[in-house]
Amino acid sequence: MGESPHAVTTMPTARRPGCPFDPPAELVEARRHGPISRYTFPGNRPGWLITGYDLVRSVLADSRFSSRKELMLHPTIDYGDIQIPPAPPGEFLLMDEPQHSRYRKPLMGKFTVRRMRLLTDRVEQITAEHLDAMAKAGPPTDLVTAFARPIPAIMICELLGVPYEDRGSFQEQVDSFMNGETSDEDLIAAYTATQDYLAGLVASKRANPTDDVLSDLTDSELTDEELKGIALILLAAGLDTTANMLALGTFALLRNPEQLAALRADPALADRAVEELLRYLSVAKTFMRTALEDVELGGQTIRAGSRVILSYHTANRDPERFTEPDVLDLSRQEGGHLAFGHGIHQCLGQQLARVEMRVAFPALVNRFPTLRLAVPPEEVALRPETADIYGVKSLPVTWDA
Amino acid sequence: MRITVDTERCIGSGMCVLTAGEVFDQGQDDGKTVVLQPEPPPETWGSVREAVDLCPAAAIVLSTDRRSPG
Ligand code: SF4
Numbered sequence: 501m502g503e504s505p506h507a508v509t510t511m512p513t514a515r516r517p518g519c520p521f522d523p524p525a526e527l528v529e530a531r532r533h534g535p536i537s538r539y540t541f542p543g544n545r546p547g548w549l550i551t552g553y554d555l556v557r558s559v560l561a562d563s564r565f566s567s568r569k570e571l572m573l574h575p576t577i578d579y580g581d582i583q584i585p586p587a588p589p590g591e592f593l594l595m596d597e598p599q600h601s602r603y604r605k606p607l608m609g610k611f612t613v614r615r616m617r618l619l620t621d622r623v624e625q626i627t628a629e630h631l632d633a634m635a636k637a638g639p640p641t642d643l644v645t646a647f648a649r650p651i652p653a654i655m656i657c658e659l660l661g662v663p664y665e666d667r668g669s670f671q672e673q674v675d676s677f678m679n680g681e682t683s684d685e686d687l688i689a690a691y692t693a694t695q696d697y698l699a700g701l702v703a704s705k706r707a708n709p710t711d712d713v714l715s716d717l718t719d720s721e722l723t724d725e726e727l728k729g730i731a732l733i734l735l736a737a738g739l740d741t742t743a744n745m746l747a748l749g750t751f752a753l754l755r756n757p758e759q760l761a762a763l764r765a766d767p768a769l770a771d772r773a774v775e776e777l778l779r780y781l782s783v784a785k786t787f788m789r790t791a792l793e794d795v796e797l798g799g800q801t802i803r804a805g806s807r808v809i810l811s812y813h814t815a816n817r818d819p820e821r822f823t824e825p826d827v828l829d830l831s832r833q834e835g836g837h838l839a840f841g842h843g844i845h846q847c848l849g850q851q852l853a854r855v856e857m858r859v860a861f862p863a864l865v866n867r868f869p870t871l872r873l874a875v876p877p878e879e880v881a882l883r884p885e886t887a888d889i890y891g892v893k894s895l896p897v898t899w900d901a
Numbered sequence: 902m903r904i905t906v907d908t909e910r911c912i913g914s915g916m917c918v919l920t921a922g923e924v925f926d927q928g929q930d931d932g933k934t935v936v937l938q939p940e941p942p943p944e945t946w947g948s949v950r951e952a953v954d955l956c957p958a959a960a961i962v963l964s965t966d967r968r969s970p971g
Contacts, residue, residue: 560957561957561959604912604913605931607932608912608913608931608932608933609913609927609928609929609930609932610932611915611932612913612915612918612927612928612929612932613918613919613922613927614918614926614927835920835951835955836954836955840914842957843957843958844912844957844958846912846914846916846957847914848914850914850915851915851919854919
C-alpha cells in the first residue's frame with residue numbers, strides 16, 4: 501500500500517445474476533485489492549471507497565469524519581454547483597455532535613434492550629395474526645405484503661403513536677421514497693404528503709398526548725419542527741429496514757434449506773440466526789462520511805473535504821474478519837457485524853429490530869413447514885441498487901395447505 | 902478486572918446489555934449504561950471484553966488491579 505490504490509469507477513454496481521445476497525462483484529473485487537480504493541464521484545470529484553471491515557469500523561468511530569448532510573455527495577448523480585442544504589431539524593442521522601446528541605439523547609431511554617424485550621408479547625401476537633391470515637387465505641401469497649411489511653409497520657406505528665386508520669396510506673408514502681424507483685415528481689409529492697401528515701400528527705400529540713414515544717417527546721424542549729424530523733426518520737427507518745430483512749431473510753433461508761431446518765429444529769438458535777442474517781444480508785449497504793481534516797487511512801492520505809463511501813456489505817463479508825464469510829451459517833459464533841453501523845450513529849432502533857426478527861423468523865418457518873418459493877429464484881423481483889435499503893419487491897411463496 | 906464507563910460517550914445502543922446482561926443494564930430513563938458489577942466475576946470476563954469491543958461509542962474501559970489480574 502502507499503502507492504496507487506485500486507480504482508472503482510462505477511457505483512452503485514449491480515449484483516451478479518443469480519446471486520441476490522452477495523455484494524456487487526466490483527465491490528468484492530475492490531476489496532481483494534485492499535480495504536480502500538479510489539472512487540471518482542460524478543463531476544470528477546475524487547473520493548474513496550472502503551470495503552474492508554477494519555477500516556469501515558474505524559471510520560465509523562472517528563469524529564474526524566462527518567455525517568453532515570450538506571457535506572455529502574450523491575455517489576452517482578452530479579448535482580453540479582447546487583448546494584445541498586443541511587439536514588432539517590430532527591434528522592439527526594445526518595448531523596454531527598453536538599446537534600446529533602441533542603436529538604438522540606431524549607430517545608435513548610425509549611429504545612433500550614429491556615423496553616424492547618417487553619414488546620415481545622405484542623410482536624408475537626401481531627406475528628400470529630398475520631400467519632393466521634396467511635393460512636386462512638391459503639397459498640400462494642406475497643410474503644412482503646402478507647408478513648414482512650406489516651409486522652414492523654404496526655410495531656413502529658404503535659410505538660410512535662401513528663393512529664391505526666392512517667397506517668396504510670402512510671406506509672405507501674414511505675415506501676414510495678424508499679423503493680429506489682419512484683420518479684422525482686412522485687418522490688417530491690410523497691415526501692410533501694408525509695411531511696404534512698407528520699406535522700398534523702405532532703400537533704395532535706401536543707394537544708392530546710397519548711401513551712407513545714412521540715407524545716412523550718412533546719414534553720421535552722424539542723420544537724414541533726424537530727419532532728416532525730425525528731418522527732420521519734424513526735418511521736422510515738423502522739418500516740423499511742426490518743421489512744426488507746424479514747423478506748430477504750426468508751428468501752435466503754429458503755435458498756439454504758439445511759440452515760432453515762436447523763432454525764426449525766432449535767429455537768435457541770434464533771438469536772444467533774438473526775445476527776447472522778443481519779451480517780450476511782446487510783440490507784443497509786453503504787453509508788457516507790466526509791473527512792473534516794487530512795486523515796491517514798490504510799496507507800493513504802484522505803484529504804480534508806474528501807467523501808468516503810463505506811461499504812457495510814463487503815465489510816461484513818470480509819474474509820479477514822469472518823471465517824468463510826460468504827457462507828450463511830446460523831450457528832456462527834463471530835459477532836461484531838456492522839449491519840447496524842458503529843460509532844455514535846449506530847442504529848437507535850436495533851433492539852426493536854432484533855425482537856421483531858427473533859420472533860418472526862422462527863414463527864414463520866414453524867407455522868409453514870413446507871414453505872417454499874412459488875417462482876424460480878431468478879424470478880424473484882429484487883430492489884434496484886439505487887434503493888438505499890436492499891431487499892425484494894415481492895416474494896411469492898407457497899406451501900402445502 | 903474493574904469496569905469504568907464514560908456515560909457522556911454512551912449512546913444507549915444496548916450492545917453491552919445484550920452481550921453481558923449480568924454485568925450491564927441501561928437506565929430506564931436515559932438508556933445509558935449502568936454497571937451492575939463494577940468488579941465482575943471471572944466467568945463473565947469473556948463477555949465483558951466482548952462488550953467493550955462491541956460498544957459503538959468506546960464508552961467502556963477495563964482496568965486491572967492486583968486482586969483480579971486480567
Ligand atoms: S454498548 Fe456502549 S454505547 Fe451502548 S449502551 Fe453500552 S456503554 Fe452505552
